[in-house]
Amino acid sequence: MKGFLLSFQSEFYKSRKTLGFWSAVLLPLLISLLAFTIFYTKSDKFVSTPPMGLWIQFTMVGLGVMGTLLLPMYTIFIAYSVNNVEHRSDTWKTLFSLPISRWSVYGAKFFYAVFLVFLCLALFALFTIGFGNLLGAIKPELKFSAYHMEIQLMQVYFKLFLSSLGILAIQFLLSLLWADFLKPMGLGFVATIVGVTVASKNWEYSYLFPYAHPMVAITGMVKHNKGPARDIEIDMFTNDVYVSLVICVIVFITGYFIVQKKSVK
Template sequence: MNPIYYFRKSVQNEALKLKNTFAFWLAVISALFIPAIYFIYYVLKYKSLIPASGSNPWEKFMVDQIMAAASLLIPMFIILITSLIIQVEHKSSAMKYLFSLPIPKWSVYFGKLTVSAGLILFTYIVFFVAMLAAGALVGWIHKELNFLEYFPNYEKPLKLLFRSFIAVLGIVGIQFWLSFRIKNFIIPLGIGMVLVITGLTIYRAQESFYFPYAYNMLSLFSINNEGASITLWFPKVSLLSVGYFMFFSILGFLDIRRMNIK
C-alpha cells in the first residue's frame, strides 16, 4: 500500500480517537473562554463602552480579544493540548500496541501530529466564530453599542489569527516531539511552561527572533508597531516558526525509526 493511504488512515483513526476526549472539549472551552468574558464585560459595562458616533465597534472588540488570548492563553493551551493527546497513548500503554501493528511508524507519528495541528486550527476557527457571536449578542442586548449597525471588518482580525497560528507551529512541533519522547506528562508540560514564560519575558529583545516560544507575541506585536506593515500574512517570524516545525517533525521521524517502545 502507498504512503498516502497509510497517512490518511492514520489521520482518520486519530481524529476518531480524539472525538469526545478531554482534549477535544478543552479545545472548545478554550476557544469560548475569552469571548464569553468579553460578552459579560460588555453587557455589564456597556455604558462606558458606547462608541463614538460613526465608529465601527467591531475591530476593537475583536482585536482586544485576540491580544488578550495571545500572550499566555494560546501558548499554554498548545502545550497542554499536545501533551494531553500523546499522554492518552502513554497512559494506556497504547503506544506499544500502535508500534506493533503492521503499519509504518512514521504514519503513527505524522498522523498524530497532523491531528494535533488540526485541533489547534479548529480552536482558532471556533474562537473567531465565538467572537462574532458574542458581538452580535451584545449588540442585540444593547443596541446603543452599534454592533448591529455595522458589518465586522474581518481583514485585521483574520490576519492576526492567521499570523498567530503560523507563529505557534514551532511550539507545536517542539512540544509534540517532547511529549512523544517523554512518557511523564509533567516533564514536557513543565518545560513548555518555563519556555513560554521566558518567551513573554524576552520577546522585546532582539535575540527573541531566534526563540520560537516568543514568536506568537512577535507576530502580533509587530502588526501594532507604528509604521509596521500590516499587509504581510507571513512575517519573518512565521517563516522561522514553519522552519522549526519542519525541523522537529523531521527529528521526530528520525527518532521513531530507531525508537523501541517499552
C-alpha cells in the same frame, strides 16, 4: 495515504471525549462569552467608542489572553494530550506493530495536534465575529454593525496559528519521548515564561525564540502605513512566522527519524 487517514480518524475517536479535544471548543467559547458579557453589562461605557475602536477593544479581550501565556500553554497541553493517550494505556508498541507505516502513525498524530490548535483559533475568530455582531443587534447603541473587520480577524488568528507551530513541534517531540507529565510540561512552561519575558522587553532577536512567537506575532501584526485610519492591514508573514514554520518542519522531520530508529515504549 490510506494509512494516514485511518490513523488520523483513529486519533479523533480516541480523543473526542478527552479534555484535549473539548478544550479546543470550550476555551474560545468561554473567553468570547466573557467578552460578550463584559460589553453587554457595561455597554454604557462603550457607547461613545467609534465602531473601529469598539471592535478592537472587543477583540483584544481574547487576543490579549491568547497572545501571551494562554496560546503557548494550550499548545503545550495539546501536544502532551495527543501522545498521553498512548502513554497512559501503554499502547505504543501495539500502535507501531500495526500494518501501517510509522510515517503514517507519526504524521497523523502530529497533524491531529495541528488540527486541534487550528480548530481552537478558528473558533476564536468565529465566536468573536458572531458575538460582536450579536451585540450590535441586541445593543444598537453599540455600533458594531458600522464597521467590519472579519477578514482582519481571520488573518490575525491565522497568524497566531502559524506562530504556534514551532512550539507545537518541539513539545510534540518532547511528549512523544517522555511519558511523564512534568518533563515536557515543565520545560514548556519555563520556556514560555522566558519567551513572554524577552518579547515583552522588545528584544530585537526575540523572533528567534519559538516560545516568544505568539506574543511577537500580536505586537507586530499591524502594518504601519499612511492610509486612512479605517484601513487596518495585517502583516501576516513576519520574521517570527517564518522562523516558526522553519522550526516546525525541521523538528517534525527530526522527530520522524527518531521514531523510525528508536523503539518507543
